[in-house]
Amino acid sequence: MTGSTLGVEEEFHLVDPATGALAASSLVADAAVRGEAGPHVQPEISTTQLETATGVCTTLDQVRAELVQTRAEAVAAAQTDGLTVLAASTHPTASPHDLVLTDAPRYRSMVERWAGLATGQDICGTHVHVGVPDLDTAVAVMDRARPYLPLLLAMTGSSPFHDGVTTGYDSWRTVWWSRWPVSGPPEALGDAAGYRAVVAALVGSGMVPDGSQLYWDLRPSTHVPTVEFRMGDVCTDLDDVVLHAALCRSLVTVLAARAGDGDPAPVVRPEVLRASRWRAARSGLSGQLLDPVTGELGDAAAAVTGLLRELGSDLDSRGELAEVTGLAEQLLARGTSAVRQRDVLARTGDPGAVVRDLLAVGGTAAG
Numbered sequence: 001m002t003g004s005t006l007g008v009e010e011e012f013h014l015v016d017p018a019t020g021a022l023a024a025s026s027l028v029a030d031a032a033v034r035g036e037a038g039p040h041v042q043p044e045i046s047t048t049q050l051e052t053a054t055g056v057c058t059t060l061d062q063v064r065a066e067l068v069q070t071r072a073e074a075v076a077a078a079q080t081d082g083l084t085v086l087a088a089s090t091h092p093t094a095s096p097h098d099l100v101l102t103d104a105p106r107y108r109s110m111v112e113r114w115a116g117l118a119t120g121q122d123i124c125g126t127h128v129h130v131g132v133p134d135l136d137t138a139v140a141v142m143d144r145a146r147p148y149l150p151l152l153l154a155m156t157g158s159s160p161f162h163d164g165v166t167t168g169y170d171s172w173r174t175v176w177w178s179r180w181p182v183s184g185p186p187e188a189l190g191d192a193a194g195y196r197a198v199v200a201a202l203v204g205s206g207m208v209p210d211g212s213q214l215y216w217d218l219r220p221s222t223h224v225p226t227v228e229f230r231m232g233d234v235c236t237d238l239d240d241v242v243l244h245a246a247l248c249r250s251l252v253t254v255l256a257a258r259a260g261d262g263d264p265a266p267v268v269r270p271e272v273l274r275a276s277r278w279r280a281a282r283s284g285l286s287g288q289l290l291d292p293v294t295g296e297l298g299d300a301a302a303a304v305t306g307l308l309r310e311l312g313s314d315l316d317s318r319g320e321l322a323e324v325t326g327l328a329e330q331l332l333a334r335g336t337s338a339v340r341q342r343d344v345l346a347r348t349g350d351p352g353a354v355v356r357d358l359l360a361v362g363g364t365a366a367g
Contacts, residue, residue: 002141003253003314005131007226008067008245009053010234011044011124012074012085013094017365020355022094024048025081029102037080038073040066045107045121046099050074050085056131060320064242068363071238075364087362088337089124089159089173089233092345092354096122096163110213117180123173124234126156126241128248129226132256135192138220138227140259141252143188147268147292148251149217149231150280151303155328156232156244157284158337161354166345170284170338171233174277177215182208185231185273186216188265195220217277227252231277236337236362243327246320250311268295284336301332337361 016023024047032043032050042051052074054066074085099122101107111118132138157170169175177183182202189195199211208214212222217231229248235241259265276290285300293306308315308325315321334340340361344354359365 002132002137002256003130003249005056005058005226006063006245006249007054007056007129008063008241009051009127009129010067010070010087010241011049011051011126012087012234012364013091013124014048014050014078014083015086015091015355015359016082017084017359020093020352020359022048022091022098023083024098024100025078025083026100026103027081028077028083031077031080033102033104037077040070041073041077043102043104043107044124045102045110045118047102048094048099048122049124050077059318060242060246060323063245064238067238067241071363084359085362085364086355086358087158087234087236087364088341088358089171090122090162090176092161092341092351092358093164094122096120114180123159123176125173125177125230126232126234126244128229128232128245129221129224130229130249130252132220132225132227132252134225135195135220137256137259139189139191139195140265141227141255142186142218142220143190143265144255144258145218145251146185146188146273147266147276147290147295148307149185149229150273150276151289151292151307152229152244152247152251153217153231153233153277154280154284154289154300154336155247155304155331156235156240156336157281157339158233158236158341160338160341161351164351166342169282170286170336171281173233174231174281180215182213183215184217185270185277186218187270188267233337236340236358238363239327240331240337243324243331246315246324246327247307247311250314250318250320250324253314254311284338285332286335286339304328304332
């Protein structure tokens with residue numbers, strides 16, 4: 001059944017808990033490659049990163065419990081080399097020029113294919129998988145979800161710094177990631193056959209070896225029956241991860257139902273969608289956003305409220321409406337992680353204080 005299951009993947013930076021500096025660890029990375037860093041811990045392309053993946057969940061309580069567990073496993077893995085993990089999409093002071101490649105065939109192949117795009121990959125993200133029965137359903141959801149992706153991105157921003165510089169963006173990760181030719185919002189695909197034709201053409205062009213290296217903001221998984229939301233920054237506060245997962249799952253359910261009723265997918269020009277994505281990355285929830293339904297520029301908080309209203313019946317049927325509404329209101333009141341990071345830096349003038357605050361909020365401070 002569409003939307004009955006979901007899971008979350010999170011990527012983290014490895015840092016020295018004493019100094020807050022980004023730290024490479026071949027010891028931790030190699031253990032993750034061998035599957036010995038924890039049952040839910042996986043390697044990433046750089047030895048300064050780790051990835052975690054929850055199990056298959058059916059309720060938000062399960063999602064929350066799994067995230068607590070997977071974050072704890074990542075911390076434990078990092079501690080084997082005296083480190084901890086940082087839950088943010090960019091590190092406040094680190095440089096992309098200091099990365100060390102994880103020694104595994106997959107990552108060596110990526111560097112061979114993508115060169116400097118892969119070796120400068122110093123960003124982390126959050127991915128939400130939502131269960132779908134088949135590829136046609138996944139594509140129908142993708143075609144209808146395109147206008148909503150920038151709003152979901154705006155609610156997760158945690159990358160205001162890059163290469164030690166304040167970027168002026170809530171999600172510089174989005175800008176950095178946009179350099180990849182297989183990133184961003186996908187075009188409307190129509191059905192499973194349309195998706196397969198695009199993948200075949202890209203494979204034939206030499207761009208990718210298969211669909212697993214299409215890094216779109218939203219894509220069908222190639223190994224599990226899900227549609228995967230990939231646009232989100234890492235949410236420092238665990239509450240925001242739960243909120244993001246809940247909204248992605250509900251959106252899939254609602255949009256799949258509309259497709260089943262024969263409602264056409266909205267027509268959105270790619271130029272407008274890219275502009276909406278850029279605006280979400282630039283100011284997050286602090287400015288204006290393009291409303292995913294009306295296409296008009298308006299207050300970000302109003303767009304969030306409108307999304308909750310649109311998904312209200314589905315959330316209520318799951319018994320999640322009150323929790324999700326409360327989490328959204330909390331986020332709107334305090335702002336994204338990016339806002340908090342800038343505020344800490346403005347108050348203290350100390351990038352190290354930003355790291356310490358991130359470790360405390362993310363529950364990854366050494367204790």
